[in-house]
Amino acid sequence: MQTDAEHSWLPVRWSDWISFLCTESSARPLAIxxxxxxSYLVIYWIELASFLDLYFLAPPMLFLDDLTTVPxxxxxxxxxxxxxxxxxxxxGTALASICLAIGCCTRLASLSLWWMTQSxxxxxxxxxxxxxxxxxxxxxxxxxxLAGHSQAIWSLDAWWRRGSGRTRGIPAWPLRLFQIQLxxxxxxxxxxKVAGVGWFEGEALYYxxxxxxxxxxxxxxVRDPISIGLLTYGTIIFELLLxxxxxxxxxxxxxxxxxxxxxxxxxxxxxxxxVFSCIVPIYYLAFVDDDLWQSIWEIALIKVxxxxxxxxxxxxxxxxxxxxxxNPQHQPTxxxxxTRQAAGVCVKMEKVAHTGVKQQG
Amino acid sequence: xxxxxxxxxxxxxxxxxxxxxxxYGWYPSLTGQIQRWTMYAAPDRxxxxxxxxxxxxxxxxxxxxxxxxxxSSRRLYVLESMFRRNDLDLLAKRLMxxxxxxxxxxxxxxxxxxIRRTSGPISTLAESFGREQPSSPPEVEExxxxx
Numbered sequence: 007m008q009t010d011a012e013h014s015w016l017p018v019r020w021s022d023w024i025s026f027l028c029t030e031s032s033a034r035p036l037a038i039x040x041x042x043x044x045s046y047l048v049i050y051w052i053e054l055a056s057f058l059d060l061y062f063l064a065p066p067m068l069f070l071d072d073l074t075t076v077p078x079x080x081x082x083x084x085x086x087x088x089x090x091x092x093x094x095x096x097x098g099t100a101l102a103s104i105c106l107a108i109g110c111c112t113r114l115a116s117l118s119l120w121w122m123t124q125s126x127x128x129x130x131x132x133x134x135x136x137x138x139x140x141x142x143x144x145x146x147x148x149x150x151x152l153a154g155h156s157q158a159i160w161s162l163d164a165w166w167r168r169g170s171g172r173t174r175g176i177p178a179w180p181l182r183l184f185q186i187q188l189x190x191x192x193x194x195x196x197x198x199k200v201a202g203v204g205w206f207e208g209e210a211l212y213y214x215x216x217x218x219x220x221x222x223x224x225x226x227x228v229r230d231p232i233s234i235g236l237l238t239y240g241t242i243i244f245e246l247l248l249x250x251x252x253x254x255x256x257x258x259x260x261x262x263x264x265x266x267x268x269x270x271x272x273x274x275x276x277x278x279x280x281v282f283s284c285i286v287p288i289y290y291l292a293f294v295d296d297d298l299w300q301s302i303w304e305i306a307l308i309k310v311x312x313x314x315x316x317x318x319x320x321x322x323x324x325x326x327x328x329x330x331x332x333n334p335q336h337q338p339t340x341x342x343x344x345t346r347q348a349a350g351v352c353v354k355m356e357k358v359a360h361t362g363v364k365q366q367g
Numbered sequence: 368x369x370x371x372x373x374x375x376x377x378x379x380x381x382x383x384x385x386x387x388x389x390x391y392g393w394y395p396s397l398t399g400q401i402q403r404w405t406m407y408a409a410p411d412r413x414x415x416x417x418x419x420x421x422x423x424x425x426x427x428x429x430x431x432x433x434x435x436x437x438x439s440s441r442r443l444y445v446l447e448s449m450f451r452r453n454d455l456d457l458l459a460k461r462l463m464x465x466x467x468x469x470x471x472x473x474x475x476x477x478x479x480x481x482i483r484r485t486s487g488p489i490s491t492l493a494e495s496f497g498r499e500q501p502s503s504p505p506e507v508e509e510x511x512x513x514x
Binding site for chain 1: 369370373374377379396397398399400401402403404405406407408409410411412414415416417435439440441442443444445447448449455458461462464465466468469489491492495496
Protein backbone atom coordinates (compact mmCIF):
# COMPACT_ATOMS: atom_id res chain seq x y z
CA MET A 7 0.00 0.00 0.00
CA GLN A 8 1.40 3.37 -0.98
CA THR A 9 1.84 6.05 1.63
CA ASP A 10 2.91 9.64 1.22
CA ALA A 11 6.42 8.75 2.20
CA GLU A 12 6.48 6.50 -0.90
CA HIS A 13 9.38 4.52 0.54
CA SER A 14 8.08 2.28 3.24
CA TRP A 15 4.94 1.66 5.20
CA LEU A 16 6.02 4.02 7.94
CA PRO A 17 8.82 6.59 7.83
CA VAL A 18 11.19 4.82 10.20
CA ARG A 19 14.57 5.95 8.96
CA TRP A 20 15.76 9.52 9.22
CA SER A 21 15.88 9.79 5.43
CA ASP A 22 12.23 8.72 5.27
CA TRP A 23 11.28 11.59 7.58
CA ILE A 24 13.32 14.04 5.52
CA SER A 25 11.54 12.79 2.42
CA PHE A 26 8.18 12.94 4.18
CA LEU A 27 8.71 16.57 5.14
CA CYS A 28 10.82 17.97 2.33
CA THR A 29 9.72 16.18 -0.81
CA GLU A 30 8.55 18.60 -3.47
CA SER A 31 4.78 18.90 -3.76
CA SER A 32 2.31 21.02 -5.64
CA ALA A 33 1.75 24.56 -4.36
CA ARG A 34 -1.98 24.42 -5.07
CA PRO A 35 -3.22 22.67 -1.88
CA LEU A 36 -1.42 25.13 0.39
CA ALA A 37 -2.67 28.06 -1.67
CA ILE A 38 -6.22 26.73 -1.30
CA UNK A 39 -5.71 26.39 2.45
CA UNK A 40 -4.44 29.98 2.64
CA UNK A 41 -7.34 31.39 0.61
CA UNK A 42 -9.98 29.45 2.57
CA UNK A 43 -8.38 30.21 5.93
CA UNK A 44 -8.06 33.91 5.19
CA SER A 45 -11.64 34.12 3.92
CA TYR A 46 -12.96 32.24 6.92
CA LEU A 47 -10.98 34.43 9.31
CA VAL A 48 -12.73 37.52 7.97
CA ILE A 49 -16.08 35.97 8.94
CA TYR A 50 -14.60 34.71 12.20
CA TRP A 51 -13.45 38.17 13.30
CA ILE A 52 -16.74 39.77 12.30
CA GLU A 53 -18.62 37.20 14.37
CA LEU A 54 -16.26 37.75 17.28
CA ALA A 55 -16.47 41.55 17.13
CA SER A 56 -19.29 42.03 19.63
CA PHE A 57 -17.55 39.69 21.98
CA LEU A 58 -14.18 41.38 21.78
CA ASP A 59 -16.03 44.64 22.31
CA LEU A 60 -17.30 43.33 25.64
CA TYR A 61 -13.93 42.03 26.70
CA PHE A 62 -11.63 44.78 25.58
CA LEU A 63 -13.54 48.03 24.99
CA ALA A 64 -14.79 50.33 27.75
CA PRO A 65 -16.08 49.28 30.18
CA PRO A 66 -13.92 46.19 29.58
CA MET A 67 -14.24 42.81 31.22
CA LEU A 68 -10.48 42.45 31.05
CA PHE A 69 -7.97 45.09 32.12
CA LEU A 70 -4.31 44.98 31.16
CA ASP A 71 -3.43 43.66 34.61
CA ASP A 72 -5.68 40.68 34.00
CA LEU A 73 -3.86 39.72 30.81
CA THR A 74 -1.01 38.03 32.61
CA THR A 75 -0.35 35.57 29.80
CA VAL A 76 0.11 38.26 27.16
CA PRO A 77 3.82 39.17 26.89
CA UNK A 78 5.03 42.77 26.79
CA UNK A 79 5.21 42.68 22.99
CA UNK A 80 1.60 41.49 22.71
CA UNK A 81 -0.50 43.69 20.46
CA UNK A 82 -3.11 44.45 23.10
CA UNK A 83 -0.43 45.58 25.56
CA UNK A 84 1.36 47.79 23.10
CA UNK A 85 -1.78 49.68 22.09
CA UNK A 86 -2.74 50.26 25.73
CA UNK A 87 -6.28 50.73 26.96
CA UNK A 88 -7.33 53.36 24.45
CA UNK A 89 -10.64 52.41 22.83
CA UNK A 90 -9.73 53.97 19.48
CA UNK A 91 -6.39 52.16 19.32
CA UNK A 92 -8.06 48.85 20.10
CA UNK A 93 -10.70 49.46 17.47
CA UNK A 94 -7.97 50.21 14.96
CA UNK A 95 -6.18 47.05 16.03
CA UNK A 96 -9.33 45.07 15.33
CA UNK A 97 -9.72 46.66 11.89
CA GLY A 98 -6.08 45.79 11.26
CA THR A 99 -6.78 42.18 12.19
CA ALA A 100 -9.65 41.94 9.72
CA LEU A 101 -7.56 43.63 7.00
CA ALA A 102 -4.67 41.23 7.63
CA SER A 103 -7.12 38.34 7.15
CA ILE A 104 -8.22 39.78 3.81
CA CYS A 105 -4.61 40.28 2.76
CA LEU A 106 -3.87 36.67 3.68
CA ALA A 107 -6.78 35.44 1.59
CA ILE A 108 -5.78 37.38 -1.51
CA GLY A 109 -2.06 36.92 -0.92
CA CYS A 110 -1.23 40.61 -0.68
CA CYS A 111 1.97 41.32 1.31
CA THR A 112 1.44 37.81 2.64
CA ARG A 113 4.52 37.69 4.85
CA LEU A 114 3.64 40.86 6.69
CA ALA A 115 -0.08 40.02 6.76
CA SER A 116 0.41 36.55 8.22
CA LEU A 117 2.96 37.72 10.79
CA SER A 118 0.79 40.60 11.98
CA LEU A 119 -2.30 38.38 11.95
CA TRP A 120 -0.58 35.87 14.22
CA TRP A 121 0.66 38.67 16.49
CA MET A 122 -2.82 40.18 16.83
CA THR A 123 -4.63 36.83 17.11
CA GLN A 124 -2.38 35.92 20.03
CA SER A 125 -3.69 38.94 21.91
CA UNK A 126 -7.35 38.80 20.95
CA UNK A 127 -7.75 35.15 21.84
CA UNK A 128 -6.44 35.61 25.34
CA UNK A 129 -9.88 36.02 26.88
CA UNK A 130 -10.35 33.40 29.58
CA UNK A 131 -13.98 32.37 29.06
CA UNK A 132 -15.78 31.67 25.82
CA UNK A 133 -13.20 29.79 23.77
CA UNK A 134 -13.61 26.24 22.58
CA UNK A 135 -11.45 23.81 20.65
CA UNK A 136 -12.37 25.53 17.40
CA UNK A 137 -10.70 28.73 18.60
CA UNK A 138 -7.57 26.75 19.49
CA UNK A 139 -7.56 25.35 15.96
CA UNK A 140 -7.90 28.88 14.55
CA UNK A 141 -4.94 30.06 16.59
CA UNK A 142 -2.85 27.06 15.53
CA UNK A 143 -3.79 27.46 11.87
CA UNK A 144 -2.78 31.12 11.95
CA UNK A 145 0.63 30.13 13.35
CA UNK A 146 1.14 27.38 10.77
CA UNK A 147 0.14 29.56 7.83
CA UNK A 148 2.47 32.24 9.16
CA UNK A 149 5.40 29.82 9.10
CA UNK A 150 4.66 28.75 5.54
CA UNK A 151 4.10 32.34 4.44
CA LEU A 152 7.34 33.56 5.97
CA ALA A 153 9.08 30.81 4.00
CA GLY A 154 7.30 32.07 0.87
CA HIS A 155 5.34 28.88 0.18
CA SER A 156 1.69 29.67 0.87
CA GLN A 157 1.73 32.61 -1.54
CA ALA A 158 3.74 30.80 -4.24
CA ILE A 159 0.71 30.75 -6.53
CA TRP A 160 -2.78 32.26 -6.68
CA SER A 161 -1.78 35.36 -4.79
CA LEU A 162 -1.21 39.00 -5.58
CA ASP A 163 2.37 38.55 -4.45
CA ALA A 164 2.90 35.88 -7.10
CA TRP A 165 1.14 38.01 -9.68
CA TRP A 166 3.37 40.97 -8.93
CA ARG A 167 6.33 38.70 -9.39
CA ARG A 168 4.71 37.69 -12.70
CA GLY A 169 4.58 34.11 -11.57
CA SER A 170 0.85 33.66 -11.25
CA GLY A 171 0.54 31.33 -14.24
CA ARG A 172 3.52 29.22 -13.25
CA THR A 173 2.93 26.41 -10.78
CA ARG A 174 6.21 25.84 -9.03
CA GLY A 175 6.62 23.11 -6.45
CA ILE A 176 7.07 23.72 -2.77
CA PRO A 177 8.38 21.47 0.01
CA ALA A 178 5.79 19.33 1.72
CA TRP A 179 6.44 20.47 5.28
CA PRO A 180 3.86 23.32 5.44
CA LEU A 181 1.10 20.91 4.50
CA ARG A 182 2.53 18.22 6.75
CA LEU A 183 2.27 20.58 9.73
CA PHE A 184 -1.45 21.03 9.10
CA GLN A 185 -1.89 17.30 8.53
CA ILE A 186 0.01 16.25 11.66
CA GLN A 187 -1.86 18.79 13.74
CA LEU A 188 -5.22 17.44 12.60
CA UNK A 189 -4.18 13.86 13.25
CA UNK A 190 -2.95 14.79 16.73
CA UNK A 191 -6.21 16.59 17.43
CA UNK A 192 -8.32 13.58 16.49
CA UNK A 193 -6.06 11.13 18.27
CA UNK A 194 -6.04 13.01 21.55
CA UNK A 195 -9.75 13.80 21.35
CA UNK A 196 -10.33 10.05 21.02
CA UNK A 197 -7.88 9.29 23.81
CA UNK A 198 -9.58 11.67 26.24
CA LYS A 199 -12.94 10.24 25.29
CA VAL A 200 -11.95 6.66 25.85
CA ALA A 201 -10.70 7.65 29.30
CA GLY A 202 -14.17 8.94 30.16
CA VAL A 203 -16.80 6.69 31.68
CA GLY A 204 -19.67 7.56 29.34
CA TRP A 205 -17.71 6.77 26.21
CA PHE A 206 -16.31 3.55 27.61
CA GLU A 207 -19.83 2.42 28.52
CA GLY A 208 -21.07 3.32 25.05
CA GLU A 209 -23.69 5.76 26.31
CA ALA A 210 -22.02 9.17 25.93
CA LEU A 211 -23.95 10.22 22.84
CA TYR A 212 -27.22 9.46 24.56
CA TYR A 213 -26.50 12.33 26.99
CA UNK A 214 -25.36 14.58 24.16
CA UNK A 215 -28.64 13.98 22.32
CA UNK A 216 -30.69 14.62 25.46
CA UNK A 217 -29.28 18.08 26.16
CA UNK A 218 -31.95 20.62 25.33
CA UNK A 219 -29.69 23.60 25.90
CA UNK A 220 -27.07 22.76 23.31
CA UNK A 221 -28.97 20.85 20.69
CA UNK A 222 -29.49 22.28 17.24
CA UNK A 223 -32.02 19.64 16.22
CA UNK A 224 -33.93 17.38 18.51
CA UNK A 225 -32.22 13.99 18.41
CA UNK A 226 -33.50 12.88 21.81
CA UNK A 227 -35.59 10.23 20.09
CA VAL A 228 -32.38 8.32 19.28
CA ARG A 229 -32.50 6.12 22.38
CA ASP A 230 -32.04 2.68 20.96
CA PRO A 231 -29.08 1.15 22.85
CA ILE A 232 -27.69 -0.47 19.71
CA SER A 233 -27.75 2.80 17.76
CA ILE A 234 -26.33 4.77 20.69
CA GLY A 235 -23.59 2.18 21.21
CA LEU A 236 -22.66 2.07 17.54
CA LEU A 237 -22.52 5.87 17.29
CA THR A 238 -20.54 6.21 20.52
CA TYR A 239 -17.97 3.52 19.77
CA GLY A 240 -17.90 4.58 16.11
CA THR A 241 -16.88 8.08 17.16
CA ILE A 242 -14.02 6.73 19.26
CA ILE A 243 -12.85 4.36 16.53
CA PHE A 244 -12.96 7.15 13.96
CA GLU A 245 -11.00 9.58 16.13
CA LEU A 246 -8.54 7.18 17.64
CA LEU A 247 -7.83 4.82 14.77
CA LEU A 248 -9.51 5.38 11.43
CA UNK A 249 -8.55 8.98 10.79
CA UNK A 250 -5.05 8.99 12.32
CA UNK A 251 -4.03 5.83 10.46
CA UNK A 252 -5.95 5.54 7.21
CA UNK A 253 -5.58 9.17 6.19
CA UNK A 254 -1.93 8.55 5.29
CA UNK A 255 -2.88 6.04 2.58
CA UNK A 256 -3.78 7.63 -0.72
CA UNK A 257 -6.18 4.85 -1.52
CA UNK A 258 -8.26 5.44 1.59
CA UNK A 259 -7.86 9.18 1.88
CA UNK A 260 -10.96 10.28 -0.08
CA UNK A 261 -13.15 7.93 1.94
CA UNK A 262 -11.65 9.02 5.26
CA UNK A 263 -12.15 12.67 4.35
CA UNK A 264 -15.71 11.95 3.27
CA UNK A 265 -16.36 10.10 6.52
CA UNK A 266 -14.83 13.03 8.41
CA UNK A 267 -17.10 15.51 6.68
CA UNK A 268 -20.11 13.37 7.54
CA UNK A 269 -18.83 13.11 11.11
CA UNK A 270 -18.64 16.89 11.43
CA UNK A 271 -22.00 17.33 9.76
CA UNK A 272 -23.34 14.99 12.44
CA UNK A 273 -21.72 17.05 15.19
CA UNK A 274 -23.22 20.19 13.69
CA UNK A 275 -26.67 18.61 13.63
CA UNK A 276 -26.44 17.26 17.15
CA UNK A 277 -25.00 20.27 18.96
CA UNK A 278 -24.69 24.01 18.62
CA UNK A 279 -20.91 23.93 18.35
CA UNK A 280 -19.28 27.05 17.00
CA VAL A 281 -16.15 27.54 14.90
CA PHE A 282 -15.14 23.87 15.14
CA SER A 283 -17.29 22.60 12.26
CA CYS A 284 -15.96 25.39 10.02
CA ILE A 285 -12.25 25.29 10.80
CA VAL A 286 -11.75 21.52 10.66
CA PRO A 287 -12.75 21.23 6.96
CA ILE A 288 -10.10 23.88 6.22
CA TYR A 289 -7.53 21.58 7.80
CA TYR A 290 -8.94 18.78 5.62
CA LEU A 291 -7.92 20.78 2.54
CA ALA A 292 -4.29 20.10 3.46
CA PHE A 293 -4.93 16.46 2.54
CA VAL A 294 -6.53 17.18 -0.81
CA ASP A 295 -3.71 17.00 -3.35
CA ASP A 296 -3.87 17.76 -7.06
CA ASP A 297 -4.92 14.23 -8.00
CA LEU A 298 -7.79 14.28 -5.56
CA TRP A 299 -8.90 17.72 -6.77
CA GLN A 300 -8.77 16.34 -10.32
CA SER A 301 -10.95 13.39 -9.31
CA ILE A 302 -13.41 15.65 -7.50
CA TRP A 303 -13.53 17.93 -10.54
CA GLU A 304 -14.14 15.00 -12.90
CA ILE A 305 -16.88 13.58 -10.69
CA ALA A 306 -18.50 17.01 -10.46
CA LEU A 307 -18.33 17.39 -14.26
CA ILE A 308 -19.87 13.95 -14.82
CA LYS A 309 -22.68 14.83 -12.40
CA VAL A 310 -23.31 18.18 -14.04
CA UNK A 311 -23.35 16.58 -17.50
CA UNK A 312 -25.72 13.82 -16.41
CA UNK A 313 -28.06 16.35 -14.81
CA UNK A 314 -27.97 18.63 -17.88
CA UNK A 315 -28.55 15.71 -20.26
CA UNK A 316 -31.49 14.60 -18.15
CA UNK A 317 -32.90 18.13 -18.26
CA UNK A 318 -32.40 18.14 -22.04
CA UNK A 319 -34.21 14.81 -22.32
CA UNK A 320 -37.11 16.09 -20.26
CA UNK A 321 -37.41 19.29 -22.28
CA UNK A 322 -37.21 17.44 -25.62
CA UNK A 323 -39.96 15.02 -24.52
CA UNK A 324 -42.33 17.87 -23.59
CA UNK A 325 -45.17 18.38 -26.12
CA UNK A 326 -44.95 21.60 -28.15
CA UNK A 327 -46.66 24.43 -26.38
CA UNK A 328 -49.55 26.26 -27.94
CA UNK A 329 -47.82 29.61 -28.15
CA UNK A 330 -44.51 28.28 -29.45
CA UNK A 331 -45.20 29.15 -33.08
CA UNK A 332 -46.84 32.43 -32.21
CA ASN A 333 -43.88 34.09 -30.57
CA PRO A 334 -43.43 37.45 -32.32
CA GLN A 335 -39.65 37.06 -31.97
CA HIS A 336 -39.83 34.03 -34.27
CA GLN A 337 -41.59 36.01 -36.99
CA PRO A 338 -40.14 39.51 -36.71
CA THR A 339 -40.74 40.50 -40.25
CA UNK A 340 -44.26 39.19 -40.58
CA UNK A 341 -45.36 40.36 -37.16
CA UNK A 342 -46.91 43.69 -38.22
CA UNK A 343 -49.04 42.27 -41.00
CA UNK A 344 -49.97 38.90 -39.53
CA THR A 345 -50.88 39.86 -35.95
CA ARG A 346 -54.59 39.36 -36.25
CA GLN A 347 -54.23 36.18 -38.26
CA ALA A 348 -51.64 34.78 -35.86
CA ALA A 349 -53.85 35.52 -32.88
CA GLY A 350 -56.55 33.39 -34.45
CA VAL A 351 -54.09 30.56 -35.12
CA CYS A 352 -52.93 30.75 -31.51
CA VAL A 353 -56.42 30.29 -30.21
CA LYS A 354 -56.94 27.34 -32.51
CA MET A 355 -53.63 25.71 -31.51
CA GLU A 356 -54.35 26.16 -27.83
CA LYS A 357 -57.63 24.38 -28.24
CA VAL A 358 -55.92 21.54 -30.12
CA ALA A 359 -53.27 21.20 -27.46
CA HIS A 360 -55.85 21.07 -24.67
CA THR A 361 -57.83 18.40 -26.41
CA GLY A 362 -54.62 16.45 -27.04
CA VAL A 363 -53.77 16.48 -23.34
CA LYS A 364 -57.25 15.38 -22.42
CA GLN A 365 -57.12 12.56 -24.92
CA GLN A 366 -53.76 11.41 -23.59
CA GLY A 367 -55.09 11.52 -20.04
CA UNK B 368 10.66 18.90 18.21
CA UNK B 369 7.50 20.64 17.10
CA UNK B 370 5.51 17.41 17.11
CA UNK B 371 7.07 16.24 20.38
CA UNK B 372 6.17 19.49 22.12
CA UNK B 373 2.64 19.32 20.77
CA UNK B 374 2.25 15.76 22.01
CA UNK B 375 3.54 16.70 25.46
CA UNK B 376 1.23 19.69 25.73
CA UNK B 377 -1.74 17.57 24.65
CA UNK B 378 -1.21 15.06 27.45
CA UNK B 379 -3.36 15.33 30.58
CA UNK B 380 -1.80 16.98 33.59
CA UNK B 381 0.32 14.60 35.62
CA UNK B 382 3.55 14.58 37.58
CA UNK B 383 5.35 13.32 34.48
CA UNK B 384 4.09 16.21 32.37
CA UNK B 385 4.61 18.75 35.15
CA UNK B 386 8.27 17.79 35.50
CA UNK B 387 8.80 18.23 31.78
CA UNK B 388 6.82 21.46 31.49
CA UNK B 389 9.81 23.81 32.06
CA UNK B 390 11.48 22.28 28.99
CA TYR B 391 8.59 22.48 26.54
CA GLY B 392 6.04 24.87 28.09
CA TRP B 393 7.56 27.97 26.51
CA TYR B 394 6.80 26.69 23.02
CA PRO B 395 2.99 26.36 23.12
CA SER B 396 2.61 29.55 25.18
CA LEU B 397 4.88 31.58 22.88
CA THR B 398 3.41 30.32 19.61
CA GLY B 399 -0.20 29.86 20.66
CA GLN B 400 -0.15 26.11 20.05
CA ILE B 401 -2.60 25.33 22.83
CA GLN B 402 -3.56 21.68 22.69
CA ARG B 403 -6.67 20.89 24.72
CA TRP B 404 -8.71 18.30 22.95
CA THR B 405 -11.11 17.36 25.71
CA MET B 406 -14.26 18.32 23.83
CA TYR B 407 -17.17 16.13 24.88
CA ALA B 408 -14.77 13.90 26.82
CA ALA B 409 -17.30 13.84 29.65
CA PRO B 410 -20.73 14.96 28.41
CA ASP B 411 -22.81 16.59 31.12
CA ARG B 412 -25.36 14.28 32.69
CA UNK B 413 -27.46 17.23 33.75
CA UNK B 414 -30.17 18.96 31.84
CA UNK B 415 -29.43 22.67 31.99
CA UNK B 416 -31.13 25.96 31.39
CA UNK B 417 -29.28 29.27 31.40
CA UNK B 418 -30.90 32.65 31.71
CA UNK B 419 -29.47 36.14 31.65
CA UNK B 420 -32.05 38.60 32.97
CA UNK B 421 -31.92 42.27 33.78
CA UNK B 422 -34.50 43.73 36.15
CA UNK B 423 -35.50 47.23 35.06
CA UNK B 424 -36.55 49.99 37.51
CA UNK B 425 -40.26 49.34 36.80
CA UNK B 426 -39.82 45.72 37.84
CA UNK B 427 -40.05 44.31 34.34
CA UNK B 428 -37.48 41.85 33.00
CA UNK B 429 -35.24 42.35 30.02
CA UNK B 430 -33.01 39.75 28.38
CA UNK B 431 -30.04 41.50 26.72
CA UNK B 432 -29.01 38.36 24.82
CA UNK B 433 -32.48 36.89 24.40
CA UNK B 434 -33.46 33.43 25.57
CA UNK B 435 -30.97 30.59 25.73
CA UNK B 436 -32.45 29.09 22.58
CA UNK B 437 -32.12 32.35 20.68
CA UNK B 438 -28.69 33.50 21.81
CA SER B 439 -25.53 32.62 19.88
CA SER B 440 -23.61 29.52 20.90
CA ARG B 441 -20.59 31.48 22.04
CA ARG B 442 -22.66 33.70 24.33
CA LEU B 443 -24.34 30.65 25.75
CA TYR B 444 -20.96 29.03 26.27
CA VAL B 445 -19.71 32.09 28.17
CA LEU B 446 -22.69 32.10 30.50
CA GLU B 447 -22.42 28.38 31.09
CA SER B 448 -18.68 28.65 31.76
CA MET B 449 -19.25 31.23 34.48
CA PHE B 450 -20.54 28.42 36.67
CA ARG B 451 -17.77 25.97 35.91
CA ARG B 452 -15.14 27.76 37.96
CA ASN B 453 -15.47 29.44 41.33
CA ASP B 454 -13.07 32.26 40.53
CA LEU B 455 -15.16 33.74 37.74
CA ASP B 456 -17.62 35.77 39.82
CA LEU B 457 -15.66 38.95 39.22
CA LEU B 458 -15.62 38.32 35.47
CA ALA B 459 -19.37 37.63 35.52
CA LYS B 460 -20.00 40.91 37.29
CA ARG B 461 -17.86 42.80 34.80
CA LEU B 462 -19.81 41.11 32.02
CA MET B 463 -23.07 42.39 33.48
CA UNK B 464 -21.66 45.90 33.90
CA UNK B 465 -20.49 45.81 30.30
CA UNK B 466 -23.86 44.61 29.09
CA UNK B 467 -25.69 47.30 31.06
CA UNK B 468 -23.48 49.94 29.45
CA UNK B 469 -24.39 48.59 26.01
CA UNK B 470 -28.14 48.35 26.43
CA UNK B 471 -30.09 49.76 23.49
CA UNK B 472 -31.23 53.37 23.64
CA UNK B 473 -34.55 53.58 25.46
CA UNK B 474 -33.84 50.74 27.86
CA UNK B 475 -33.11 52.24 31.31
CA UNK B 476 -30.21 51.17 33.50
CA UNK B 477 -31.35 47.99 35.26
CA UNK B 478 -31.53 47.73 39.02
CA UNK B 479 -30.00 44.29 38.89
CA UNK B 480 -28.84 41.66 36.46
CA UNK B 481 -28.39 37.98 37.07
CA ILE B 482 -27.14 34.87 35.35
CA ARG B 483 -29.19 31.91 36.47
CA ARG B 484 -28.46 28.26 35.88
CA THR B 485 -31.07 25.62 36.52
CA SER B 486 -29.87 22.04 36.31
CA GLY B 487 -31.31 18.62 36.96
CA PRO B 488 -30.07 15.13 36.18
CA ILE B 489 -30.89 13.49 32.87
CA SER B 490 -32.40 10.04 33.33
CA THR B 491 -29.86 7.38 32.41
CA LEU B 492 -30.28 5.26 29.31
CA ALA B 493 -31.53 2.39 31.45
CA GLU B 494 -33.95 4.67 33.29
CA SER B 495 -35.30 5.93 30.01
CA PHE B 496 -36.58 2.40 29.33
CA GLY B 497 -39.46 2.30 31.75
CA ARG B 498 -37.90 2.89 35.13
CA GLU B 499 -38.76 5.90 37.22
CA GLN B 500 -37.52 9.29 36.15
CA PRO B 501 -34.99 10.90 38.47
CA SER B 502 -36.87 12.66 41.20
CA SER B 503 -34.19 14.97 42.62
CA PRO B 504 -35.31 18.62 42.39
CA PRO B 505 -33.58 20.94 39.94
CA GLU B 506 -30.69 22.90 41.36
CA VAL B 507 -30.64 26.67 40.85
CA GLU B 508 -27.47 28.76 40.94
CA GLU B 509 -27.35 32.48 40.39
CA UNK B 510 -24.78 35.23 40.02
CA UNK B 511 -26.35 38.63 40.60
CA UNK B 512 -25.09 42.16 40.33
CA UNK B 513 -27.05 45.08 41.79
CA UNK B 514 -26.63 48.73 40.87
